[in-house]
Amino acid sequence: MPEGKLCNRQPVTTLEQLQALLADKGGKQYYEEMNRLEVDAKALWDTIQRTCKSRIRTWLEICTHCGLCAESCFYYLANHKDPSQVPAYKIQSTLGEIIRRKGRVDNAFLQYTMDTVFAKCTCCNRCAIYCPLGIDTGVMASYTRGLLFSQGFTPWEMKIGSGMHRIFRAQMDVTTEDWVETCQWMAEETSEDWPGLEIPIDKEGADILYTVNAREPKHYPEDIAQAAILFHVAGENWTVPSEGWEETSLAMFAGDWEGCRQQVQSVYDAMARLRPKRMVVTECGHAYRATVIEGPYWAGLPTGKTPVETLHYVEWVAEALRTGKLKIDPRKKIKEPVTYQDSCNYIRNGGLADAARYIMSRIAEDFREMGPSREHNFCCGGGGGLNGIGRYREQRNIGLKVKRDQILATGAKLVVAPCHNCWDAIRDLEEIYRIGIRWTFLKPLLINMIEVPEHLRPREE
Amino acid sequence: MYEFVTGPLAWLAFAVFFVGNLVRLVRYVRGLDWKLDRVTYGTNIAYGVRGALRSIVFWLIPFGTHSWRNNPGFTILVFTLHAGLIFTPLFLLAHNIFLQERWGFSLWSMPGGLADTLTVAVLVSAALLALRRIALPEVRRITSAYDYALLAVAAAPFLSGLIARYAYANSEFWLIVHVLCGEIFLIAIPLTKLSHFVLFFATRAQIGMDFGIKRGGMKGRGLQW
Numbered sequence: 001m002p003e004g005k006l007c008n009r010q011p012v013t014t015l016e017q018l019q020a021l022l023a024d025k026g027g028k029q030y031y032e033e034m035n036r037l038e039v040d041a042k043a044l045w046d047t048i049q050r051t052c053k054s055r056i057r058t059w060l061e062i063c064t065h066c067g068l069c070a071e072s073c074f075y076y077l078a079n080h081k082d083p084s085q086v087p088a089y090k091i092q093s094t095l096g097e098i099i100r101r102k103g104r105v106d107n108a109f110l111q112y113t114m115d116t117v118f119a120k121c122t123c124c125n126r127c128a129i130y131c132p133l134g135i136d137t138g139v140m141a142s143y144t145r146g147l148l149f150s151q152g153f154t155p156w157e158m159k160i161g162s163g164m165h166r167i168f169r170a171q172m173d174v175t176t177e178d179w180v181e182t183c184q185w186m187a188e189e190t191s192e193d194w195p196g197l198e199i200p201i202d203k204e205g206a207d208i209l210y211t212v213n214a215r216e217p218k219h220y221p222e223d224i225a226q227a228a229i230l231f232h233v234a235g236e237n238w239t240v241p242s243e244g245w246e247e248t249s250l251a252m253f254a255g256d257w258e259g260c261r262q263q264v265q266s267v268y269d270a271m272a273r274l275r276p277k278r279m280v281v282t283e284c285g286h287a288y289r290a291t292v293i294e295g296p297y298w299a300g301l302p303t304g305k306t307p308v309e310t311l312h313y314v315e316w317v318a319e320a321l322r323t324g325k326l327k328i329d330p331r332k333k334i335k336e337p338v339t340y341q342d343s344c345n346y347i348r349n350g351g352l353a354d355a356a357r358y359i360m361s362r363i364a365e366d367f368r369e370m371g372p373s374r375e376h377n378f379c380c381g382g383g384g385g386l387n388g389i390g391r392y393r394e395q396r397n398i399g400l401k402v403k404r405d406q407i408l409a410t411g412a413k414l415v416v417a418p419c420h421n422c423w424d425a426i427r428d429l430e431e432i433y434r435i436g437i438r439w440t441f442l443k444p445l446l447i448n449m450i451e452v453p454e455h456l457r458p459r460e461e
Numbered sequence: 462m463y464e465f466v467t468g469p470l471a472w473l474a475f476a477v478f479f480v481g482n483l484v485r486l487v488r489y490v491r492g493l494d495w496k497l498d499r500v501t502y503g504t505n506i507a508y509g510v511r512g513a514l515r516s517i518v519f520w521l522i523p524f525g526t527h528s529w530r531n532n533p534g535f536t537i538l539v540f541t542l543h544a545g546l547i548f549t550p551l552f553l554l555a556h557n558i559f560l561q562e563r564w565g566f567s568l569w570s571m572p573g574g575l576a577d578t579l580t581v582a583v584l585v586s587a588a589l590l591a592l593r594r595i596a597l598p599e600v601r602r603i604t605s606a607y608d609y610a611l612l613a614v615a616a617a618p619f620l621s622g623l624i625a626r627y628a629y630a631n632s633e634f635w636l637i638v639h640v641l642c643g644e645i646f647l648i649a650i651p652l653t654k655l656s657h658f659v660l661f662f663a664t665r666a667q668i669g670m671d672f673g674i675k676r677g678g679m680k681g682r683g684l685q686w
């Protein structure tokens with residue numbers, strides 16, 4: 001069988017295809033079909049010829065096999081220094097080999113490649129800053145995921161995720177109506193306690209366009225309410241778009257570059273339509289990476305920047321604290337030891353370490369850095385889509401050990417994790433390893449800490 | 462024979478070395494693609510230059526980066542090896558006398574004792590780096606015969622040089638072997654992964670621009686390498 005019904009080289013673009021995939025619980029049939037999926041070696045080599053240029057080819061060629069990248073990778077550390085977890089080995093034995101063989105590889109090889117670039121690499125890019133030649137294995141693993149996607153070798157959940165983006169312009173089946181209704185519902189409910197609070201939808205020319213992670217409307221609508229409260233108290237003139245509100249990109253994890261482009265374009269279209277002064281992205285790392293850092297390139301914007309200036313949520317909070325738009329009640333600062341999870345996506349790959357430090361200095365009395373921290377921090381273990389892939393659950397859980405030990409070493413029982421993926425990974429690590437920690441986004445912390453001006457006070461007070 | 466290896470063959474070796482390295486650099490730069498690499502090399506130039514320079518300079522300083530500091534032994538070996546590889550042939554008295562005779566110019570020459578020390582240092586560090594490849598499982602896994610061969614190609618001119626100078630001081634045979642080894646080394650640089658001689662600067666500049674322009678360089682104080 002050259003191609004399967006569920007597992008094939010075509011991306012999911014219709015609701016029927018998506019439902020068929022979803023009905024295949026755990027991807028049982030999907031992975032069975034994958035065992036028989038034919039490799040289109042010619043197309044693979046053509047794609048490589050077209051897209052693999054001097055940057056990646058030189059990396060693969062001049063790697064001196066020095067092994068310095070080994071200890072930079074949390075997977076290597078978590079797996080008792082297993083040599084097959086050395087970044088250089090992982091990429092040379094997959095992408096390197098595909099290129100050496102000019103694309104003439106078989107099904108088993110592409111499955112090995114998939115298992116490697118998904119279950120042994122979260123594309124956290126940490127190894128890039130430890131390699132003397134600046135070789136970024138994370139970038140190459142991500143590129144390899146793109147090759148695999150074009151050949152139909154992608155984990156079941158990633159195929160679904162990419163399809164979601166292509167169909168709903170969101171990582172989950174949240175329609176425009178669902179989203180708008182959730183915002184209205186949250187506005188109604190929250191304004192009972194916060195007189196005057198609104199969640200303005202599609203307001204033109206606002207100071208801030210606020211965009212989110214689809215999990216928020218789907219599973220955590222209170223997050224939207226909390227964002228609204230903080231904007232309300234800060235006196236911001238803000239809005240959410242009815243369309244183009246989703247920042248995340250499972251398509252990026254999957255390597256579905258066309259899906260990535262479509263997704264970010266929807267956000268940029270919202271910018272064009274509503275002409276906000278700036279955009280603020282919710283507390284999510286990969287969402288920021290996708291829409292703000294990589295997105296402009298997928299959309300072909302020669303500035304390399306989003307059409308309007310964009311802030312990650314931590315930048316907005318830092319700014320609001322600095323300008324006094326949000327004031328912290330000093331009595332309510334966190335007294336207990338607290339640490340911060342530096343997300344690879346907006347810290348290492350986004351340069352926002354100082355904003356995070358500034359926030360912590362304002363809200364915590366005993367802030368403890370993880371070691372290492374800032375741009376050198378280890379991935380939480382759930383990056384690159386790993387949190388959501390059943391096939392690789394075990395490998396993901398082993399990877400969490402590095403973060404567990406980092407947190408334990410701080411002595412803190414509270415972890416601030418302003419990134420959905422990190423937040424999930426830390427929740428799971430507590431569930432598995434039981435180290436007695438709590439974890440939180442910034443919004444709920446801030447709401448309990450801010451001084452609320454008289455005229456905005458909640459009604460009960 | 463001596464005339465041939467120090468004449469036409471030397472010209473050939475130098476030609477391959479200079480032209481080859483230049484071609485590698487040019488091809489690297491021409492193969493960069495702002496859309497595929499997702500880095501606006503040409504638009505945010507000031508950030509790019511800053512990022513590239515930081516990325517090169519810190520890595521050229523022994524113990525200048527986290528990675529060098531985490532691996533002190535390796536760092537000493539690598540810097541010793543490279544210092545010896547580059548400076549010894551350039552500033553060796555015998556080479557400069559030869560240059561003066563053949564091509565009518567010469568560079569500053571280092572004292573003989575220093576040259577000998579550097580030569581021995583190259584051989585010792587190359588040997589230890591080879592042992593390291595065997596001893597450390599994470600390095601052994603990624604090492605191939607090619608890696609040892611390149612170490613040998615780099616060390617051979619130094620070993621043969623020592624032999625030609627001390628063991629068989631008047632042997633034309635060993636002198637020819639030495640010259641040949643040097644020429645093989647020169648030719649191998651652009652044609653093998655020894656091309657990191659120039660491509661180190663290219664890939665470091667690229668990743669520096671990558672972080673300096675796109676990945677946070679415009680927002681933070683710059684990546685602490």
Ligand code: SF4
Pocket residue numbers: 062063064065066067068069070087088130131132133134135603
């Ligand atoms: S640190 Fe860089 S050069 Fe050394 S093995 Fe790893 S990728 Fe290759």
Ligand code: SF4
Pocket residue numbers: 072073074075086087090120121122123124125126127128137138139141379
């Ligand atoms: S990108 Fe991260 S997970 Fe992947 S090999 Fe490098 S350090 Fe390991």
Ligand code: SF4
Pocket residue numbers: 122123124285286342343344345346378379380381382383384419420421422425
């Ligand atoms: S989940 Fe967080 S720490 Fe992990 S890769 Fe993503 S941003 Fe990095």
